[in-house]
Amino acid sequence: MSTTTTQAPATGRARRPAPPGQAVDATPAESTLTTLRRGLALSPRLRTGLAGTLGLAVLAMVGRVAVPVAVQQGIDRGLRAPGGPDLRVVAVVAALTVAVLAATTTCSYLMLRRLFTVSETALAELRTRTFRHVHDLSMLHQQTQRRGSLVSRVTGDVDQITQFLQWGGVILLVSVGQILVTTAVMFVYSWQLTLVVLGAFVPAAVVVWRFQPRLATAYGQVRERVGTLLAAISESVVGAEVIRAYGVGERTGERLDTAVVAHRRSQIRALTTSVTSFSSGEVAAGLATAGVVVVGVHLGVGGGLTVGQLTAFLFLVTLFVQPVQIATEVLNEAQNAIAGWRRVLDVLDERPDVADPGDDGVPLPAGALSVTFDRVHFAYPGGPEVLSAVDLSVPARRTVAVVGETGSGKSTFAKLLTRLMDPTHGAVLLSGVPLTRATFASLRSRVVLVPQDGFLFDGTVAANVRLARPDAGDDAITACFAELGLADWVAGLPAGLDTNVGERGEALSVGERQLVALARAYLADPDLLVLDEATSAVDPATEVRLQRTLDAVTRGRTTVTIAHRLSTARAADEVIVFDAGRVAQRGHHDDLVAEPESVYGRLYAAWLAQTR
Ligand SMILES: Nc1ncnc2c1ncn2[C@@H]1O[C@H](COP(=O)(O)OP(=O)(O)OP(=O)(O)O)[C@@H](O)[C@H]1O
Numbered sequence: 001m002s003t004t005t006t007q008a009p010a011t012g013r014a015r016r017p018a019p020p021g022q023a024v025d026a027t028p029a030e031s032t033l034t035t036l037r038r039g040l041a042l043s044p045r046l047r048t049g050l051a052g053t054l055g056l057a058v059l060a061m062v063g064r065v066a067v068p069v070a071v072q073q074g075i076d077r078g079l080r081a082p083g084g085p086d087l088r089v090v091a092v093v094a095a096l097t098v099a100v101l102a103a104t105t106t107c108s109y110l111m112l113r114r115l116f117t118v119s120e121t122a123l124a125e126l127r128t129r130t131f132r133h134v135h136d137l138s139m140l141h142q143q144t145q146r147r148g149s150l151v152s153r154v155t156g157d158v159d160q161i162t163q164f165l166q167w168g169g170v171i172l173l174v175s176v177g178q179i180l181v182t183t184a185v186m187f188v189y190s191w192q193l194t195l196v197v198l199g200a201f202v203p204a205a206v207v208v209w210r211f212q213p214r215l216a217t218a219y220g221q222v223r224e225r226v227g228t229l230l231a232a233i234s235e236s237v238v239g240a241e242v243i244r245a246y247g248v249g250e251r252t253g254e255r256l257d258t259a260v261v262a263h264r265r266s267q268i269r270a271l272t273t274s275v276t277s278f279s280s281g282e283v284a285a286g287l288a289t290a291g292v293v294v295v296g297v298h299l300g301v302g303g304g305l306t307v308g309q310l311t312a313f314l315f316l317v318t319l320f321v322q323p324v325q326i327a328t329e330v331l332n333e334a335q336n337a338i339a340g341w342r343r344v345l346d347v348l349d350e351r352p353d354v355a356d357p358g359d360d361g362v363p364l365p366a367g368a369l370s371v372t373f374d375r376v377h378f379a380y381p382g383g384p385e386v387l388s389a390v391d392l393s394v395p396a397r398r399t400v401a402v403v404g405e406t407g408s409g410k411s412t413f414a415k416l417l418t419r420l421m422d423p424t425h426g427a428v429l430l431s432g433v434p435l436t437r438a439t440f441a442s443l444r445s446r447v448v449l450v451p452q453d454g455f456l457f458d459g460t461v462a463a464n465v466r467l468a469r470p471d472a473g474d475d476a477i478t479a480c481f482a483e484l485g486l487a488d489w490v491a492g493l494p495a496g497l498d499t500n501v502g503e504r505g506e507a508l509s510v511g512e513r514q515l516v517a518l519a520r521a522y523l524a525d526p527d528l529l530v531l532d533e534a535t536s537a538v539d540p541a542t543e544v545r546l547q548r549t550l551d552a553v554t555r556g557r558t559t560v561t562i563a564h565r566l567s568t569a570r571a572a573d574e575v576i577v578f579d580a581g582r583v584a585q586r587g588h589h590d591d592l593v594a595e596p597e598s599v600y601g602r603l604y605a606a607w608l609a610q611t612r
Helices: 032-043 050-080 085-134 144-189 189-240 240-244 249-300 305-347 412-415 438-448 461-466 474-483 488-489 511-524 540-554 568-569 599-611
Strands: 369-377 387-395 399-402 424-428 447-450 529-534 557-564 576-580 582-587
Touching: 032 305, 032 461, 032 576, 050 085, 085 144, 085 305, 085 438, 144 240, 144 305, 144 461, 189 240, 189 249, 189 305, 240 249, 249 305, 249 599, 369 412, 369 438, 369 557, 387 412, 387 582, 399 412, 399 599, 412 529, 412 557, 438 447, 447 511, 474 488, 474 511, 511 540, 529 540, 582 599
Parallel strands: 399 557, 399 576, 447 529, 529 557
Antiparallel strands: 369 387, 369 424, 576 582
């Protein structure tokens, strides 16, 4: 039976999702419009009240056009009135202009407020959704070299969309409004001059249009390089200790330098392309103004245009040219945002490695859980098989130790057992329920994995333990430490339960971190506990304390321990020995050591020699 997950793509659109484990950096070529359509479909809130916002943008623009119209009316009907200058008309025109400007300023304020609120809300949702999805992709997708790339999608790429929608989007809306209103007023004054202006911009429009695909490619590369740069930075920060210890700062620095240079080059390439496209707008602006002066004077001489109308038209040309140039620039910036959007959408399209069966799922049966591996095979994406035909069962309440040489498949076994990954073939069952059918809510509350490094979050000891049961009060947490025989250890901490453990728990020793992680598992009260024993040496006192705590935590529940210390294997009800991805032996420690030539016999002899 194949248990490979087949969940529909997150965006629910027709494009074929990438299979689990496939690189998300392989951004397929896709047109700007397709990306926009996909993006808007995924964030429908962005379209909320768009017509109203556009309406407000157009109204806001009326204010700007009011000035040239007022100048024309002031000159033709006031200063150059047929019966001599009429200052009353000038005063009325001025008062009306002030009123129109006040009304349009209000429209402009309302438009900006709507735009900011809608875009911030929609993009906050997109960021949260992307983050959750990246989290769901866990195990197979979040491999070190790609973490920077994934992080850049949730941060930089979403920021790029936000910046564009808020500033570029506003400017684009305002510009489009200004172009529309100005064109209409220009037509009223002179359709011939309006055609001259529009004609001057036709070649520029063609250039901008033709440059869009090139810009899309150039900015696509920029966004990808930002991801590579973040990956290089995150690796050098996370691995700072090793880098210093081995004096390999220069080599790591070189990787960073290469990423910085590649980013700079792609950015320059994108900007050069955008400047070429932008310059065509400059040329068109010059042509339009010159054309209006020449044709306007010609029309004026023929009596087809008054001085006031020509003056107003020249104002209007400026009002038309300015937003056209700005819109060209914004369109270029839009390509950067669209490239970011495409990367965010691509990540959302990736199928999670494992998916919650949701309403089709069933809760795990009550009580301690039994474990069955039914001919389980597993291979990491693109790699060889690391677990082959694993067939085993562990009765409920049994304590089992899993041992084997490094790389024999023990951690892979633990990840399959806790459904951090699904087998390539075969099935894992808990009390007869295939894990692929167990609801996440039931699985995550009944099965707990304590990883080797006992990861702690920045916060107090109590807050870290409380992660297992958010409603647990300090009394319950104190009682939990007491039941584990750790009351005196907690009392010895600088601020007891309120002691801060620091980032990743680094203010505590490795052994102490394990104690907190075990208390967390104990409070969760799981029915199946999977422990990855710490390999790092802890001092003898902590080791004794850890062992006592472990005994208390595992009592009465099914426990599978990835055992690095064979003292743990010796104390287990049964030992399962892995060798090159297969179960080589299983039985009680005493029976297994009776065969000194077996895998376990050799492991035990090596361990004894090392501990002596
Ligand atoms: N994320 C991964 N991608 C590709 N291959 C992996 C990955 N994780 C582990 N492997 C490979 O799978 C095999 C089994 O690894 P696993 O971590 O299960 O071994 P292990 O017995 O737990 O080793 P150790 O005792 O050192 O922790 C190894 O050959 C390892 O290289």
